[in-house]
Amino acid sequence: MAIGVKILTRPEREVSYVRATLKGMALTFKHMFEKKVTMQYPEEKSTGPEHGMGQWRISNRWRGTHRMLTDEQGRSKCVACGLCPQVCPANCIKLVPGEDEQGHRYPLIYEIDEFRCVFCGYCQEVCPEEAIHVGVHFENSEYSRDRFVYDLERLSSQTHAVSTLWDPTDPQGE
Amino acid sequence: MTPEMKGFLLLSTIKMLVVFTVILVGVALLTLMERKVSAWMQNRRGPNRVGWAGLLQPAADGLKNILKEETFPALANRWLFLLAPALSFIPALLLSAVIPFAAPLPVEFDVTLGPLGRFVHQGATPMVVADLPIGFLFVLAISSLGVYGIALAGWSSNSKYALLGGLRASAQMISYEVAMGLSLIPVLLMAGNVSFTSIIAQQQAGLWYVLPLFLSFFIFLISGFAETNRLPFDMPEAESELIAGYHTEYSAMKFSFFFIAEYANVVTVCAMVTTIFFGGWDIPFTSWDQSGGVLQTLLTGLFFAGKVLFWIFFVMWIRWTLPRFRYDQLMALGWKVLMPLALAYIMVTAVAIYLIEQVAGVTDPRRSALALFGLNVVIAVLVFGLLDSGAFIRGSNRRQQRATAGG
Numbered sequence: 312m313a314i315g316v317k318i319l320t321r322p323e324r325e326v327s328y329v330r331a332t333l334k335g336m337a338l339t340f341k342h343m344f345e346k347k348v349t350m351q352y353p354e355e356k357s358t359g360p361e362h363g364m365g366q367w368r369i370s371n372r373w374r375g376t377h378r379m380l381t382d383e384q385g386r387s388k389c390v391a392c393g394l395c396p397q398v399c400p401a402n403c404i405k406l407v408p409g410e411d412e413q414g415h416r417y418p419l420i421y422e423i424d425e426f427r428c429v430f431c432g433y434c435q436e437v438c439p440e441e442a443i444h445v446g447v448h449f450e451n452s453e454y455s456r457d458r459f460v461y462d463l464e465r466l467s468s469q470t471h472a473v474s475t476l477w478d479p480t481d482p483q484g485e
Numbered sequence: 486m487t488p489e490m491k492g493f494l495l496l497s498t499i500k501m502l503v504v505f506t507v508i509l510v511g512v513a514l515l516t517l518m519e520r521k522v523s524a525w526m527q528n529r530r531g532p533n534r535v536g537w538a539g540l541l542q543p544a545a546d547g548l549k550n551i552l553k554e555e556t557f558p559a560l561a562n563r564w565l566f567l568l569a570p571a572l573s574f575i576p577a578l579l580l581s582a583v584i585p586f587a588a589p590l591p592v593e594f595d596v597t598l599g600p601l602g603r604f605v606h607q608g609a610t611p612m613v614v615a616d617l618p619i620g621f622l623f624v625l626a627i628s629s630l631g632v633y634g635i636a637l638a639g640w641s642s643n644s645k646y647a648l649l650g651g652l653r654a655s656a657q658m659i660s661y662e663v664a665m666g667l668s669l670i671p672v673l674l675m676a677g678n679v680s681f682t683s684i685i686a687q688q689q690a691g692l693w694y695v696l697p698l699f700l701s702f703f704i705f706l707i708s709g710f711a712e713t714n715r716l717p718f719d720m721p722e723a724e725s726e727l728i729a730g731y732h733t734e735y736s737a738m739k740f741s742f743f744f745i746a747e748y749a750n751v752v753t754v755c756a757m758v759t760t761i762f763f764g765g766w767d768i769p770f771t772s773w774d775q776s777g778g779v780l781q782t783l784l785t786g787l788f789f790a791g792k793v794l795f796w797i798f799f800v801m802w803i804r805w806t807l808p809r810f811r812y813d814q815l816m817a818l819g820w821k822v823l824m825p826l827a828l829a830y831i832m833v834t835a836v837a838i839y840l841i842e843q844v845a846g847v848t849d850p851r852r853s854a855l856a857l858f859g860l861n862v863v864i865a866v867l868v869f870g871l872l873d874s875g876a877f878i879r880g881s882n883r884r885q886q887r888a889t890a891g892g
Contacts, residue, residue, distance in 0.1 A: 329873045335806040343525040351530075 371475045374430040374445040377423050378473055379466035387467055388442035391418045395434035395443055403427035404434065421463040425451060436476055444473035488595075492606030496592065500614050501582075508581045512748040513543035515797065519748075522801045546741075553737035558643055561734065565641035570735070570742035573634025576627045577749035583623055584756045585681050587612035587766050587786035591777050609777060611682060612766075612786070620680040624757060625666055628712060631750060632658040635714075635721060635731045638743070642734035650730025653812065654721035657711055660819040661718075665708035667827035671701045671834040672761055675857075685765035689775060691850035695762040697857035699865050700830045702762040704823050709754040711819065713747060715800055717807040718815055725809075755796035756789075763792050826868070833864065 350357065357368045380388050391408035403426075409419035435444045448471035453459055486494075517532065517539060524531030532539035557563060589609035597603045617623050632655050639651015672694060673679060676687045688694055695702045711718040722730030732743045759765060766785035768774040774785050810818070837860050838853075847853045 329869055332807060336802060339526045339802060339806045342528055343522075345528055347525075347530050348528050349530040 488605040562641040569638035582614040585613040639731040661711035664823035668704035691854035
């Protein structure tokens with residue numbers, strides 16, 4: 312051959328079309344009657360308590376939409392230490408700290424731009440108060456771009472599960 | 486015009502409307518069927534959102550394709566670019582006119598329709614739009630016209646991928662046209678006629694031709710795959726190497742037309758297989774279906790549809806099972822295997838028919854068909870044995886061994 316075709320040396324019995332074709336056809340025919348694996352997405356979901364078909368769900372380590380945890384009084388746990396905007400590689404966290412009469416620091420403004428976020432999870436990892444978390448959640452479509460900047464109130468009102476960070480002492484997550 | 490001629494005209498118009506409506510709606514539903522079958526074979530569900538079980542999906546696709554923008558490549562030959570989809574679409578639809586789809590229907594009427602005058606018809610009407618005496622010759626002639634559409638589409642797009650697709654299509658279709666035509670000659674020897682109506686009648690008297698002419702059927706089926714550009718022979722559109730082949734530059738409804746043409750061709754080839762090798766509208770093991778009547782026409786029509794549907798399913802089944810051939814393998818299969826095989830088979834069948842009918846003097850069509858069937862079992866075992874041991878299609882390592890041995 313003029314062009315360089317890679318030639319494999321196979322025994323001729325194995326390059327027969329007849330038996331291979333029949334075998335393949337039997338296989339595809341069998342597959343027609345097997346259980347379908349499609350998840351009917353908007354009706355069945357892979358997140359949340361009643362996840363898809365009881366077969367599979369996305370991992371607990373999935374890093375999605377952020378969530379700010381709150382204490383018993385409903386105030387955010389954040390102490391506005393400034394570590395998360397410091398560590399954020401995408402620079403998507405905007406934090407303006409404030410202080411009340413007792414000297415407790417709290418965030419005046421806390422915004423996360425979900426468009427800029429790369430979902431590395433460093434903010435959760437670095438947070439000393441375990442306040443900001445990335446979550447097991449991915450459905451965050453909106454009709455306008457500015458809706459993607461989540462403010463403190465919106466971050467606190469998220470209810471999805473927070474992700475479990477990877478633990479080097481327990482690599483399988485058991 | 487005499488009232489009889491007008492009656493014939495009226496009946497033909499009705500048949501035309503019915504056949505083309507069924508074909509066009511059927512082709513639309515075939516796109517859905519293909520997606521469903523492919524999904525099922527891959528453990529998926531397939532389209533199921535539009536309408537009940539996705540039945541309205543073809544309508545949604547059609548609407549989308551009509552509303553999409555028509556694009557013209559800047560350097561394309563505008564008129565040929567426009568003409569090509571029509572050129573591949575028209576022959577595909579034309580073919581459905583000559584296939585008999587049911588037992589003849591006894592129709593009798595004598596009506597006067599206002600200013601149009603009197604319409605008279607009596608006697609059995611063949612359930613085929615045009616009962617051509619040249620039968621499958623017409624099909625062979627028209628089906629090879631479809632390649633003009635594809636070759637023109639490839640050339641006029643002014644794109645290297647489209648051009649390569651068009652070139653491949655013309656080479657492939659011409660090659661397999663030869664094997665296809667040759668594979669039908671034994672049918673000619675058996676039936677002594679090319680008209681579909683008489684081929685069906687012969688099969689009803691004897692056996693379905695798939696039994697006495699098995700190898701013909703096999704070659705015809707493979708060439709049919711190649712003629713309709715279906716996998717494993719879809720070289721003209723081979724998306725892994727040519728993007729989309731000849732319809733790379735097409736969009737919207739023009740692109741759709743190529744698809745409709747492809748599916749219409751599939752329907753035609755399946756209808757040909759059914760008619761020539763599986764008795765057409767014949768219901769097996771009974772001659773009740775030939776007695777004439779409305780019920781008989783309806784039931785034979787259903788039987789025909791069922792057989793065609795099975796072969797369409799078979800085509801899809803093959804498509805979602807086999808990978809695409811390499812181009813040189815495709816050509817080698819056409820010229821080096823199928824054509825000599827078909828030629829040899831013509832010789833064998835001719836000699837066998839001569840021996841059975843002239844020397845042994847068997848006149849009963851069923852008994853002579855049975856004798857040929859016996860011969861075909863032997864031939865089939867021989868051919869498939871040889872195919873399986875790699876005697877016809879060699880592994881490419883043979884070539885290498887020969888090259889190294891020859892120095």
